[in-house]
Amino acid sequence: MTALAASVPAAAPTPTARDRRRWARLLVDERAEARLYRELAKRREGEEREILTALAEAEDRHAAHWLALLGGEPVRLPRPGVGTTTLGWMAKHFGWLFVLALAQQAETRSPYDDEPYATPAMAADEKIHSEVVRGLAARGRRRLSGSFRAAVFGANDGLVSNLALVLGIGATGVAPHFVLFSGLAGLLAGALSMGAGEFVSVRSQRELLAATDxxxxxxxxxxxxxxxxxxxxxxxxxxxxxxxxxxxxxxxxxxxxxxxxxxxxxxxxxxTTEDHEVVGQAWGAAVSSFLFFASGAIIPVLPWMVGLSGLAAVVAALVLVGISLLLTGATVGLLSGAPPLRRALRQLAIGYGAAAITYVLGLVFGVTMG
Structure with a gap:
C-alpha cells in the first residue's frame, strides 16, 4: 500500500469485502465530483475558475486515497450515485449558479463524518468545500438578486393574485366570458403595476445608495x-x-x-459597488417584473381561454397554478440554498390559502346577490 493509504487512522477496523465495496463507491463519487467542478470551471473565468479547479484537485486527492486502499484500479466499479450523476448532467445543460446551489447542499452531507477509513484531513476538506461552494454561490446570487427577485415576486404575484381573482369572480356565478375578461384585465393591470412599482423601487434604492457613496x-x-x-x-x-x-x-x-x-x-x-449590484438595474427589474407577472397571471386564466367553465375550469386552474407554485417555490429554495420541498409547499399553501378565501367570499356574494 502507498503512504497515502497508510494515513488511515490506526483505530480503523480490519477491512471487509463490504468495506471494499464502499471504498469503490466513494472512489467513483469523488471522481464524479471532480468532473463536476471541472465542468463548472469551463464556464467561468479568472478567480472563480481557479477556485473550481482547486476543488476538483482536492476531490482527485480523495479519490487517490480510496484507490490506494483498493490496491489499484478495480476490474469493476459501481455507477456514480444518482445525485452526483444528476449534478454532472445539469452542469452541462443548466446555469452554473443553479448547479452550485445544489452542490452546496450536497457538500453539507459529508460521507466522511462516520467513515473509519477516511483521514481527519479528508473530513475537514469536505466541511471546507461546503463553505467554498457557498461563497461561490453567494457571488452569483449577488449578481442575480435584483432581477431574480423581481422575476420571482412577479411570477408568484401573478399566479396567486389572478387565481384568487378568477376564482372569486367565478364563484359569484357570472358567465364564463366575464371570468375570462376579469382574468385578462387583472393580468394587464397587475403586470403594469408590478413593472412600474419595481422600477420606482429599484431606482429609488440606487439613488439612495449613490447619495451615500x-x-x-x-x-x-x-x-x-x-x-x-x-x-x-x-x-x-x-x-x-x-x-x-x-x-x-x-x-x-x-x-x-x-x-x-x-x-x-x-x-x-x-x-457600495456590491450594494448596487444586489439592487439591480431599474429597467431590468421592471421588465422582468412585468413579464413574469404576466406569465404567472395567464396560467389561472388558461382553462377559461380554452372553453372550460364551472367546476372543471376551477379544478384545472387549481392544478395548473399548484404545479407552477411548487416549481417556483422549489427553484427559490434551490437557489437560496434552502430545502426545496419546504419552500415549494410553503408557496403552495400561500397560493391556495389566498384562493380559498376569495372563493368563499365569491360564494357569499353570489348567494347574497342571488
Whole structure:
C-alpha cells in the first residue's frame, strides 16, 4: 500500500469485502465530483475558475486515497450515485449558479463524518468545500438578486393574485366570458403595476445608495491639513473604521499628499459597488417584473381561454397554478440554498390559502346577490 493509504487512522477496523465495496463507491463519487467542478470551471473565468479547479484537485486527492486502499484500479466499479450523476448532467445543460446551489447542499452531507477509513484531513476538506461552494454561490446570487427577485415576486404575484381573482369572480356565478375578461384585465393591470412599482423601487434604492457613496470632494484640501490636528480621521470613522485605524490612515494620506504631485483620493475604505449590484438595474427589474407577472397571471386564466367553465375550469386552474407554485417555490429554495420541498409547499399553501378565501367570499356574494 502507498503512504497515502497508510494515513488511515490506526483505530480503523480490519477491512471487509463490504468495506471494499464502499471504498469503490466513494472512489467513483469523488471522481464524479471532480468532473463536476471541472465542468463548472469551463464556464467561468479568472478567480472563480481557479477556485473550481482547486476543488476538483482536492476531490482527485480523495479519490487517490480510496484507490490506494483498493490496491489499484478495480476490474469493476459501481455507477456514480444518482445525485452526483444528476449534478454532472445539469452542469452541462443548466446555469452554473443553479448547479452550485445544489452542490452546496450536497457538500453539507459529508460521507466522511462516520467513515473509519477516511483521514481527519479528508473530513475537514469536505466541511471546507461546503463553505467554498457557498461563497461561490453567494457571488452569483449577488449578481442575480435584483432581477431574480423581481422575476420571482412577479411570477408568484401573478399566479396567486389572478387565481384568487378568477376564482372569486367565478364563484359569484357570472358567465364564463366575464371570468375570462376579469382574468385578462387583472393580468394587464397587475403586470403594469408590478413593472412600474419595481422600477420606482429599484431606482429609488440606487439613488439612495449613490447619495451615500464616498467621494473625493475634499481631496484638494489634503495639502493644507495639519498633520497632528485635523478632521480627516473623522471622515474614515464615519465610513466604519475604528478610531485608531482612522487616525493612522489620515496621517498616511496627508503625508502622501505632501510627497506626490497627484493628490491621493479620499475615497475608501468602504465602497457600495456590491450594494448596487444586489439592487439591480431599474429597467431590468421592471421588465422582468412585468413579464413574469404576466406569465404567472395567464396560467389561472388558461382553462377559461380554452372553453372550460364551472367546476372543471376551477379544478384545472387549481392544478395548473399548484404545479407552477411548487416549481417556483422549489427553484427559490434551490437557489437560496434552502430545502426545496419546504419552500415549494410553503408557496403552495400561500397560493391556495389566498384562493380559498376569495372563493368563499365569491360564494357569499353570489348567494347574497342571488
Amino acid at each position: 464616498p467621494n473625493d470632494h475634499g481631496g484638494d484640501a489634503l495639502l493644507h491639513l495639519d498633520l497632528d490636528a485635523n478632521e480627516l480621521a473623522l471622515v474614515y470613522r464615519t465610513r466604519g473604521m475604528s478610531g485608531t485605524d482612522a487616525a493612522a490612515r489620515a496621517r498616511r494620506m496627508i503625508e502622501a499628499a505632501h510627497g506626490l504631485d497627484d493628490l491621493p483620493a479620499l475615497t475608501g475604505p468602504i465602497r
